[in-house]
Amino acid sequence: MRVDVVSLFPEFVAQCAAFGVVGRAQERGLLSLHGWNPRDYAPGNYRRVDDRPFGGGPGMVMLIDPLHDAIEAARAADPREAKVVYLTPQGARLTQAKVRELAAHPRLILLCGRYEGVDERLIEAEVDEELSIGDYVLSGGELAAAVVVDAVARLQEGALNDAESAAQDSFEHGLLDCPHYTRPVEHPLGHVPEVLLSGNHAEIARWRRMESLGRTWLRRPDLLDEQALGKADRALLDAFRARYLQ
Numbered sequence: 001m002r003v004d005v006v007s008l009f010p011e012f013v014a015q016c017a018a019f020g021v022v023g024r025a026q027e028r029g030l031l032s033l034h035g036w037n038p039r040d041y042a043p044g045n046y047r048r049v050d051d052r053p054f055g056g057g058p059g060m061v062m063l064i065d066p067l068h069d070a071i072e073a074a075r076a077a078d079p080r081e082a083k084v085v086y087l088t089p090q091g092a093r094l095t096q097a098k099v100r101e102l103a104a105h106p107r108l109i110l111l112c113g114r115y116e117g118v119d120e121r122l123i124e125a126e127v128d129e130e131l132s133i134g135d136y137v138l139s140g141g142e143l144a145a146a147v148v149v150d151a152v153a154r155l156q157e158g159a160l161n162d163a164e165s166a167a168q169d170s171f172e173h174g175l176l177d178c179p180h181y182t183r184p185v186e187h188p189l190g191h192v193p194e195v196l197l198s199g200n201h202a203e204i205a206r207w208r209r210m211e212s213l214g215r216t217w218l219r220r221p222d223l224l225d226e227q228a229l230g231k232a233d234r235a236l237l238d239a240f241r242a243r244y245l246q
């Protein structure tokens, strides 16, 4: 998968993608990352990339042409069609389902705005999809782009080892992950649940599923609403609730 990042700070996203699973995906050739700086396409000595907003008001707006030319240079760098995604608080919320959809594309071009944002005419002409990673304002789209790069890299075939895939699976199924424990068994902060020490893999799997269901019910009931729980899961959740409410 190829990802091109259009940003005034392209090295920002490259640095975020240099570690761990994402860095390894790049080393394995599963993901290639390329940066394009609109300032390189801005004319004149000042290489202007922004200007004052029409209608007045605070801040600056990114100019159409440097962004347009950077996006077109990115498109031209590879023959495959690219999906252009603009990272903005005004976008649709990024979900794991959306990540899976993005990860299936051979190419993405991630457009990162700074200042007050981007001239709307550029968005209308070049952007396929606007995405938000949450209802808050960042200093620019780069952190959100790094989130997208990380999430789609993990879904590339061969990016994760077995343990990492298992961890990935927990959220993939729309539930929150169960608690995890490691040595020591006894610690001033508490003990490890007995079932995890039992060696009874069926009981351990049952406990983990119950905890995932229970945590989702307590912390993210909205996710649970989207789940069509089977009879076994409903029984597990009832058991969790009974224990929690006693």
Ligand SMILES: c1cc(-c2cnc[nH]2)ccn1
Pocket (backbone or CB within 6 Å): 087, 088, 089, 113, 114, 131, 132, 133, 134, 135, 136, 137, 138, 139, 140, 141, 142, 144
């Ligand atoms: C995506 C982008 C942004 C953002 C872009 N520029 C300032 N904030 C915030 C949340 N999700």
